[in-house]
Amino acid sequence: MKNKHTEGIESYDHPAGGWDALKSVARTLARQQIVVQGSRTLLKANQPEGFDCPGCAWPDPKHTSSFEFCENGAKAIAWESTARRTDATFFAAHTVSELWNWTDHDLEEAGRLTIPLKYNSGSDRLEPIEWDAAFELIARELNKLTSPDQAEFYTSGRASNEAAFLYQLFVRAYGTNNFPDCSNMCHEATSVGLPKSIGVGKGTVTLADFDHADAIFSFGHNPGTNHPRMMTTLHAAARRGVPIVVFNPLKERALERFAAPQDPVEMATLSSTPIASAYHQVRVGGDLAALKGLMKALLELDAANLSAGVEGVLDRSFIGEHTSGFEGLRGEIVATGWDEIVAASGLTKEALESAAGIYAKAKRVIVCYGMGITQHARGTNNVQQIANLLMLRGNIGREGAGIAPIRGHSNVQGDRTVGITEIPNMALLDGIERAFGFRGRADKGHNTVEAIEAIIAGRSKALVCLGGNLAVAMSDSQATFEGMRTLDLAVHVATKLNRSHLLTARTTLLLPCLGRTDLDMQASGPQAVTVEDSMSMVHASRGFLNPPGKLVRSEPAIIAGIASATLGERYGIEWVGMVDNYNLIRDKIEEVFPDFFEFNTRVRKPGGFRLDVAASSRRWNTHNGKANFLLSPDLTENLQRSTEGALVLTTIRSHDQYNTTIYGFDDRYRGVFGRRDVVFMNAEDLAARGLKDGDWIDVQGLIDDGGSQRRVRSFKAVAYNIPRGSIAGYYPEMNVVISLSQFDPQSGTPSYKGVPVMVTPAQS
Ligand SMILES: Nc1nc2c(c(=O)[nH]1)N[C@H]1C(S)=C(S)[C@@H](COP(=O)(O)OP(=O)(O)OC[C@H]3O[C@@H](n4cnc5c(=O)[nH]c(N)nc54)[C@H](O)[C@@H]3O)O[C@H]1N2
Numbered sequence: 001m002k003n004k005h006t007e008g009i010e011s012y013d014h015p016a017g018g019w020d021a022l023k024s025v026a027r028t029l030a031r032q033q034i035v036v037q038g039s040r041t042l043l044k045a046n047q048p049e050g051f052d053c054p055g056c057a058w059p060d061p062k063h064t065s066s067f068e069f070c071e072n073g074a075k076a077i078a079w080e081s082t083a084r085r086t087d088a089t090f091f092a093a094h095t096v097s098e099l100w101n102w103t104d105h106d107l108e109e110a111g112r113l114t115i116p117l118k119y120n121s122g123s124d125r126l127e128p129i130e131w132d133a134a135f136e137l138i139a140r141e142l143n144k145l146t147s148p149d150q151a152e153f154y155t156s157g158r159a160s161n162e163a164a165f166l167y168q169l170f171v172r173a174y175g176t177n178n179f180p181d182c183s184n185m186c187h188e189a190t191s192v193g194l195p196k197s198i199g200v201g202k203g204t205v206t207l208a209d210f211d212h213a214d215a216i217f218s219f220g221h222n223p224g225t226n227h228p229r230m231m232t233t234l235h236a237a238a239r240r241g242v243p244i245v246v247f248n249p250l251k252e253r254a255l256e257r258f259a260a261p262q263d264p265v266e267m268a269t270l271s272s273t274p275i276a277s278a279y280h281q282v283r284v285g286g287d288l289a290a291l292k293g294l295m296k297a298l299l300e301l302d303a304a305n306l307s308a309g310v311e312g313v314l315d316r317s318f319i320g321e322h323t324s325g326f327e328g329l330r331g332e333i334v335a336t337g338w339d340e341i342v343a344a345s346g347l348t349k350e351a352l353e354s355a356a357g358i359y360a361k362a363k364r365v366i367v368c369y370g371m372g373i374t375q376h377a378r379g380t381n382n383v384q385q386i387a388n389l390l391m392l393r394g395n396i397g398r399e400g401a402g403i404a405p406i407r408g409h410s411n412v413q414g415d416r417t418v419g420i421t422e423i424p425n426m427a428l429l430d431g432i433e434r435a436f437g438f439r440g441r442a443d444k445g446h447n448t449v450e451a452i453e454a455i456i457a458g459r460s461k462a463l464v465c466l467g468g469n470l471a472v473a474m475s476d477s478q479a480t481f482e483g484m485r486t487l488d489l490a491v492h493v494a495t496k497l498n499r500s501h502l503l504t505a506r507t508t509l510l511l512p513c514l515g516r517t518d519l520d521m522q523a524s525g526p527q528a529v530t531v532e533d534s535m536s537m538v539h540a541s542r543g544f545l546n547p548p549g550k551l552v553r554s555e556p557a558i559i560a561g562i563a564s565a566t567l568g569e570r571y572g573i574e575w576v577g578m579v580d581n582y583n584l585i586r587d588k589i590e591e592v593f594p595d596f597f598e599f600n601t602r603v604r605k606p607g608g609f610r611l612d613v614a615a616s617s618r619r620w621n622t623h624n625g626k627a628n629f630l631l632s633p634d635l636t637e638n639l640q641r642s643t644e645g646a647l648v649l650t651t652i653r654s655h656d657q658y659n660t661t662i663y664g665f666d667d668r669y670r671g672v673f674g675r676r677d678v679v680f681m682n683a684e685d686l687a688a689r690g691l692k693d694g695d696w697i698d699v700q701g702l703i704d705d706g707g708s709q710r711r712v713r714s715f716k717a718v719a720y721n722i723p724r725g726s727i728a729g730y731y732p733e734m735n736v737v738i739s740l741s742q743f744d745p746q747s748g749t750p751s752y753k754g755v756p757v758m759v760t761p762a763q764s
């Protein structure tokens with residue numbers, strides 16, 4: 001049904017998945033001009049002899065199953081294996097100033113990068129440069145800096161283990177720990193929060209655990225769009241009658257009902273399966289309160305049972321044997337009143353009691369969560385309260401139970417494992433010393449926010465990016481863009497053109513690299529790389545398509561080129577030899593990280609192997625050898641409440657984008673077609689401002705840090721089913737209104753999902 005106020009806004013009544021997902025893939029393949037090659041490519045995704053899908057980090061059933069249809073995986077693959085190319089003629093035809101005015105969608109849709117480029121400010125164009133000349137130029141600029149700490153080395157989570165390992169080795173040998181990476185904007189609250197709770201910064205479950213769970217709780221993630229293969233798992237669980245309890249301010253269609261494209265009956269009969277058994281529309285930023293409410297209800301249930309002479313609902317033997325801090329947590333929860341919990345979460349006491357009842361009844365519970373939990377000023381606290389909830393009933397470290405942070409980029413977890421971190425631990429530095437004979441620095445380097453701040457302040461003068469689109473992913477686009485334009489050196493290793501590449505420095509290089517789907521041929525023959533998924537499974541990935549151009553190089557080869565030019569013979573590292581044969585890189589990974597023992601052998605087995613996660617078997621690598629109940633005094637982020645009329649903005653992904661990559665302008669499940677300039681609001685919040693559905697509005701960020709006026713103008717207000725006080729808009733369009741000072745102080749994660757704003761009628 002069309003919305004009478006706004007072009008392109010309709011109500012979408014179908015379940016998620018189903019025929020519309022298949023149709024959408026067919027359209028994407030046609031648009032990328034890869035109908036034949038593309039469909040062949042799709043069949044190789046996540047197969048033992050194929051490549052790892054660059055779409056997300058959800059695991060595959062042993063990475064060996066028959067082809068699993070995934071709409072957004074297909075889009076990611078099609079986008080990379082497109083027949084479109086950018087070449088010297090393209091860059092001669094368009095100045096950088098002209099390209100700047102293209103949309104993010106059009107920049108990437110121009111096609112794969114095929115030649116190394118250097119910016120010429122005289123012609124305002126990116127012009128071809130020889131590889132060796134590019135490496136020499138980078139080396140000269142890096143070696144000119146007065147300190148290695150004046151350079152920032154960014155990693156986006158698509159880099160393979162081999163590329164990431166070489167990159168961190170190069171940067172540590174060069175002499176800095178400035179490793180901003182996409183993890184800093186994503187699951188850093190997990191990486192920082194969970195080690196203190198359970199001794200490991202990763203999830204504890206495997207895919208098989210989902211087959212044994214008696215209940216699944218889902219907080220703040222949208223799998224129908226961002227991890228579509230997870231829907232196979234949730235669909236199967238729902239069909240088994242497992243309760244799935246969702247906490248999300250928006251009613252995401254796939255979490256309501258889903259038609260599995262692999263289910264012949266559902267496809268033939270146009271039927272679907274309800275997914276969530278209960279759907280709690282928590283306020284944006286209300287999860288801390290909701291989690292405390294769940295724990296409060298659980299403690300009350302426990303007390304009631306005990307006084308009625310029946311067994312309590314807490315796992316007392318687990319708490320006694322394995323944990324520390326229970327009495328502290330109990331004290332904090334008891335002291336938190338229901339009024340406070342209800343006000344901050346936006347959920348009723350009855351709703352929370354009912355969810356706690358389901359939790360208490362289930363013997364084995366998995367809690368899954370995503371960006372709705374981590375991208376908050378209290379993100380680390382959020383994660384730790386999820387761990388608390390699980391620990392109260394011993395739901396960690398046994399079959400069918402555990403914590404499942406749903407990761408973002410397909411190898412974001414692996415990149416961290418092999419050393420991309422601004423906070424190196426002793427084991428890492430010892431390992432590097434063992435394998436390469438030098439000791440990297442131990443002091444903390446920059447995360448993404450700190451890197452951008454240093455660039456803006458002029459303290460950092462060089463930025464090297466292994467993939468990604470850092471400037472567009474970051475908060476406060478205006479300040480970030482201006483800062484990046486003041487750099488001395490900007491180097492981007494990328495598959496496709498994006499806005500970050502157009503923020504030119506005094507010296508700017510854009511270097512084209514292979515993607516997952518491309519054949520990677522080196523001196524010793526075709527190479528495979530490895531990746532680690534959300535559940536710590538490491539497996540091989542082999543591309544097979546003809547590379548987009550003869551000059552395109554692999555990421556390891558490009559890193560090795562930069563490293564040899566910059567470091568020369570320093571530490572005698574065999575850059576060229578390692579690139580000739582990636583087995584040698586894996587041997588070194590094994591030498592540095594003992595968990596990768598027999599790496600080259602084990603990774604050749606179909607499905608690969610799982611890295612040890614101590615907490616999965618109740619070994620706690622914490623300071624006290626216990627799993628720790630951790631406290632979190634306040635319930636709210638307390639930002640918005642100070643200003644009359646303020647709302648809290650959350651920034652979300654549409655169904656047609658991959659982070660800053662905009663595949664198209666539809667967000668089918670939310671009923672948005674052909675546009676992204678929309679803000680979802682509660683009808684009462686609109687009315688309270690004298691506004692109505694379809695009005696043009698301006699949105700202004702409320703944090704005054706003395707910087708620019710952060711505002712987006714002329715967006716369409718869409719009346720939507722979202723709790724009062726909360727509004728939602730798309731990332732990255734909304735990044736303009738987010739201050740760089742808004743982040744979780746514990747993890748440094750920007751609070752992209754808790755932005756205090758004012759909404760006013762548009763001033764045209
Ligand atoms: N197709 C596709 N796949 C992707 C990506 C992509 O952009 N496109 N990105 C990849 C990456 S890097 C990542 S990190 C993941 C991201 O995957 P998700 O974690 O699913 O990311 P988002 O879409 O940002 O937001 C998730 C959900 O959080 C909800 N939410 C917003 N604020 C709150 C809140 O305060 N509380 C709660 N409980 N929920 C809230 C939103 O309504 C939305 O449903 O996906 C990965 N996979």
Ligand SMILES: Nc1nc2c(c(=O)[nH]1)N[C@H]1C(S)=C(S)[C@@H](COP(=O)(O)OP(=O)(O)OC[C@H]3O[C@@H](n4cnc5c(=O)[nH]c(N)nc54)[C@H](O)[C@@H]3O)O[C@H]1N2
Nearest residue numbers: 156186467468469473493494495496498651659660731752
């Ligand atoms: N407001 C707001 N901001 C956010 C978020 C949010 O939810 N809200 N989410 C945050 C999150 S979770 C993340 S992870 C970041 C994402 O930040 P990034 O990881 O920096 O961004 P992407 O959009 O994934 O990067 C896209 C670019 O990667 C390059 N690329 C693609 N494949 C490859 C490859 O195989 N190799 C190389 N070298 N390059 C490749 C292409 O040039 C493409 O243009 O954004 C963050 N920003």
Ligand SMILES: [Mo]
Nearest residue numbers: 185186408409
């Ligand atoms: Mo992410």
